[in-house]
Amino acid sequence: MIVVKHKKIGDISYVSHIDTMRILQRAVRRTGLKVNYSGGYNPHMELYPTHPLPLGIQSVAEYLMVGADGISADDFLELYNKNAPRGLVGTEAIELAAKPKLVASVNVIEYSLDIGRALDKSIENIADDKDYHIEYTRKGEVVRKNTYGKVFYIKTDGGILTAGVGTGENSIRIDALFKKIADESGIYVCLNDIMRVNQYIYDGKEYVNADIYLKECKKGLRR
Amino acid sequence: MKNELLRNVLFDVNKPSRYMGGEFNLPNMDKPCDIRVCLCFPDVYEVGMSNIGMRILYHMLNDTDNVICERCFAPEDDMSDKMRENALSLFSLETKRELADFDIVGFSIGYEMIYTNVLFMLELAGIPFRADERGEDGPLVIAGGMCAVNGEPFADFFDVILVGEGEVNLKDLTLRYERAKRDGISKKEFLKSLVGVNGMYVPSITKPIYGEGNKIVSFTTDKVVRSVVKDLDKAYFPTKILVPNIEIVHDRGVLELYRGCANGCRFCQACFYYRPIRERKKDTVLRHAAEILDSTGYNELSLASLSTGDYSELDALIEELRPIVKERNASLSLPSLRLDSFSGKFSEDSRKGSLTFAPEAGTQRLRDVINKNVTDANIDDTMKIAAEQGYKGVKLYFMIGLPTETKEDLRGIVEIVKRTQDIFFKYGDRNKRPRISLSTAVFVPKPLTPFQWERQITLEEMCEKQNYLKGELAKLANVRYSYHDAYTSIIEAALARGDRRLCRVIERAYKKGSRFEAWSERFNFENWVEAMSEEGLTLDEYVGGFEESDILPWDNIDNGVDKGYLLSERKKAYEAIVTPSCKGKCNGCRANKLGRCYE
Numbered sequence: 001m002i003v004v005k006h007k008k009i010g011d012i013s014y015v016s017h018i019d020t021m022r023i024l025q026r027a028v029r030r031t032g033l034k035v036n037y038s039g040g041y042n043p044h045m046e047l048y049p050t051h052p053l054p055l056g057i058q059s060v061a062e063y064l065m066v067g068a069d070g071i072s073a074d075d076f077l078e079l080y081n082k083n084a085p086r087g088l089v090g091t092e093a094i095e096l097a098a099k100p101k102l103v104a105s106v107n108v109i110e111y112s113l114d115i116g117r118a119l120d121k122s123i124e125n126i127a128d129d130k131d132y133h134i135e136y137t138r139k140g141e142v143v144r145k146n147t148y149g150k151v152f153y154i155k156t157d158g159g160i161l162t163a164g165v166g167t168g169e170n171s172i173r174i175d176a177l178f179k180k181i182a183d184e185s186g187i188y189v190c191l192n193d194i195m196r197v198n199q200y201i202y203d204g205k206e207y208v209n210a211d212i213y214l215k216e217c218k219k220g221l222r223r
Numbered sequence: 224m225k226n227e228l229l230r231n232v233l234f235d236v237n238k239p240s241r242y243m244g245g246e247f248n249l250p251n252m253d254k255p256c257d258i259r260v261c262l263c264f265p266d267v268y269e270v271g272m273s274n275i276g277m278r279i280l281y282h283m284l285n286d287t288d289n290v291i292c293e294r295c296f297a298p299e300d301d302m303s304d305k306m307r308e309n310a311l312s313l314f315s316l317e318t319k320r321e322l323a324d325f326d327i328v329g330f331s332i333g334y335e336m337i338y339t340n341v342l343f344m345l346e347l348a349g350i351p352f353r354a355d356e357r358g359e360d361g362p363l364v365i366a367g368g369m370c371a372v373n374g375e376p377f378a379d380f381f382d383v384i385l386v387g388e389g390e391v392n393l394k395d396l397t398l399r400y401e402r403a404k405r406d407g408i409s410k411k412e413f414l415k416s417l418v419g420v421n422g423m424y425v426p427s428i429t430k431p432i433y434g435e436g437n438k439i440v441s442f443t444t445d446k447v448v449r450s451v452v453k454d455l456d457k458a459y460f461p462t463k464i465l466v467p468n469i470e471i472v473h474d475r476g477v478l479e480l481y482r483g484c485a486n487g488c489r490f491c492q493a494c495f496y497y498r499p500i501r502e503r504k505k506d507t508v509l510r511h512a513a514e515i516l517d518s519t520g521y522n523e524l525s526l527a528s529l530s531t532g533d534y535s536e537l538d539a540l541i542e543e544l545r546p547i548v549k550e551r552n553a554s555l556s557l558p559s560l561r562l563d564s565f566s567g568k569f570s571e572d573s574r575k576g577s578l579t580f581a582p583e584a585g586t587q588r589l590r591d592v593i594n595k596n597v598t599d600a601n602i603d604d605t606m607k608i609a610a611e612q613g614y615k616g617v618k619l620y621f622m623i624g625l626p627t628e629t630k631e632d633l634r635g636i637v638e639i640v641k642r643t644q645d646i647f648f649k650y651g652d653r654n655k656r657p658r659i660s661l662s663t664a665v666f667v668p669k670p671l672t673p674f675q676w677e678r679q680i681t682l683e684e685m686c687e688k689q690n691y692l693k694g695e696l697a698k699l700a701n702v703r704y705s706y707h708d709a710y711t712s713i714i715e716a717a718l719a720r721g722d723r724r725l726c727r728v729i730e731r732a733y734k735k736g737s738r739f740e741a742w743s744e745r746f747n748f749e750n751w752v753e754a755m756s757e758e759g760l761t762l763d764e765y766v767g768g769f770e771e772s773d774i775l776p777w778d779n780i781d782n783g784v785d786k787g788y789l790l791s792e793r794k795k796a797y798e799a800i801v802t803p804s805c806k807g808k809c810n811g812c813r814a815n816k817l818g819r820c821y822e
Binding site: 010011012014015016019022023025026027028029030032037043055056083084085086087175190191192 | 227230231233234238239240242243244245246247249466468469470517518519520521522551552
């Protein structure tokens with residue numbers, strides 16, 4: 001099993017998660033490598049992503065697990081970069097004996113946005129605010145969501161807004177959160193500039209970066 | 224700022240990647256270039272990217288020195304609303320350049336119901352609709368594609384309409400325009416220089432002259448001769464093609480086996496339009512197959528031609544394609560098999576879902592009239608093979624309203640369905656009834672066919688026939704009946720055989736909101752009726768028949784097939800005499816004057 005860490009930047013950020021998986025399958029097929037397929041009547045390529053990246057958001061911290069044997073991680077990375085479309089760029093690859101439980105383990109995802117200047121009001125208490133709501137439109141309907149328990153931390157530093165939000169049932173629309181915060185200070189932002197920067201495994205005490213987690217998997221310290 | 228604005232707009236629209244390009248195998252957009260072309264397809268990305276013609280021409284131009292070609296598709300309503308709201312002009316996918324900044328803007332027009340979308344795209348691009356309103360400024364706006372067989376209904380909107388195959392005339396026009404630009408020749412002078420050039424129809428110069436009763440009496444110039452690729456085997460065919468970032472309608476590699484069709488079904492425009500019949504050699508197709516799969520990563524490959532089963536080397540091709548496809552973990556799909564060419568062996572490896580066949584008419588007599596050389600025995604044998612191979616059902620396509628059709632022919636359709644059920648019961652799985660899906664389209668008389676002079680049946684007749692079939696088929700278990708909308712068929716017929724007076728009608732219909740009308744749920748019949756009436760025209764004028772002596776709106780084009788041949792085929796139709804496939808012996812349609820037909 002090879003795990004590739006990759007970026008998804010530029011125009012390709014407007015490609016949905018499902019379509020990105022199709023693109024990645026084709027990219028892996030173009031490498032000409034023999035990758036593993038599931039059994040059954042309709043065999044599927046062993047290709048596993050991590051948590052879906054919201055449409056229109058960019059990322060420098062995506063992970064892709066590929067069932068490829070008999071090739072080194074570095075060689076795979078080189079082939080991947082030759083065959084991936086513009087904007088999908090492999091940055092690191094690691095070879096593991098088994099598929100890591102990355103999706104089940106990652107429970108906090110960090111996003112950032114350059115807002116250019118300091119905010120007019122403090123945002124440090126949003127994570128603890130039991131009555132903080134965001135609003136967005138889905139299928140023509142306005143949706144209102146409470147962010148309590150879903151925002152693990154939020155801060156600004158030198159005009160950069162950063163937030164760690166939950167995954168799965170704890171996930172929230174990061175674009176709606178950042179837009180609300182920017183609007184409150186009258187700052188115009190391009191939501192496409194939001195970047196997923198890190199994925200963490202949080203056990204209530206410390207945040208372990210997925211990069212570290214994978215290295216520990218390699219050493220047999222984690223599964 | 225504009226780029227940032229666009230990026231924010233895309234946050235609020237469905238499938239934003241439709242508008243962003245960036246596909247794998249994108250040609251070099253930074254190469255030195257003297258001429259920029261934008262190929263436009265007046266439908267959404269998913270439809271346009273599936274068009275094999277667009278695919279060929281896009282890569283061909285980008286593989287030409289000094290030429291850069293980009294793409295643009297019709298934006299969906301959510302995107303066009305946002306563009307208007309934010310004063311964004313229609314732009315190309317590759318470099319986000321506004322359409323008005325290109326040297327040539329070319330539209331591929333493949334079916335009648337997207338004519339209004341051309342105006343929709345021009346309006347979003349800020350380009351005046353009519354060629355005479357554009358003057359010397361802005362890009363050369365051109366059209367090509369199947370509908371150029373009769374370009375009259377949209378003639379006013381274009382500077383040039385390319386007639387025939389784009390590999391020849393689009394490249395020729397682009398290079399001529401590049402030279403003209405370099406030499407400082409005006410647009411007007413350039414258009415004049417195209418008169419007499421094969422494949423180039425300049426509507427502002429070649430015009431119809433009307434006589435009494437709005438009948439065309441002549442044209443202002445000689446006929447424009449359609450251009451064709453002489454040697455298809457050596458013709459340009461891209462194998463390093465764009466791989467779409469979103470799922471498109473035909474999301475697979477496509478191999479083109481041949482152009483034209485030898486069968487000569489008398490209602491079929493494509494059959495006559497794409498003549499002379501030219502095949503690609505098997506080894507060339509095999510090379511294309513391997514290159515396409517390797518360069519795209521597609522896991523499916525399909526064979527495209529008007530009647531794949533008639534390709535002369537099909538058995539050997541399939542035999543040799545199988546290992547190429549298997550080695551790459553891909554699959555092969557075979558579309559459009561004729562009933563008389565289905566032997567079952569092509570589908571041995573495929574999933575046994577359902578098969579699709581088009582008998583087109585219910586009785587032998589009517590099939591002879593339309594020259595669909597398929598017998599009742601062919602149909603029964605095919606169903607037997609399908610049942611024995613374990614297929615769960617079949618899809619059958621028929622047409623209603625064909626010339627000379629009677630109630631007996633409609634009863635024949637029901638009989639075929641009943642016989643199919645019996646055959647599946649006898650030779651297939653007795654415990655399961657086959658799923659039979661039957662679909663009927665209304666016959667639309669098209670230019671360049673032996674039925675081009677026919678009237679279309681009335682709305683009442685269409686509904687009566689559809690209701691009869693609905694009633695009869697409802698008595699049979701496990702049969703699903705669907706039919707093509709009658710109202711759309713009427714407008715399609717009017718636009719297919721219309722004349723230049725329809726340009727104003729199209730413009731009016733667009734202004735009333737008609738767009739994306741190939742999508743049945745968005746079609747608005749009332750808009751067309753009102754637009755016709757406001758121009759002092761009636762639909763009856765356009766869906767009624769022509770006299771054989773009439774000069775037809777498309778008689779300004781020499782499409783290859785001789786008008787006399789079409790007339791003789793029409794006479795044979797009324798006598799129910801069939802014309803054999805021209806694979807064995809030439810039937811003398813004269814298309815071979817444009818290029819060698821068959822070996």
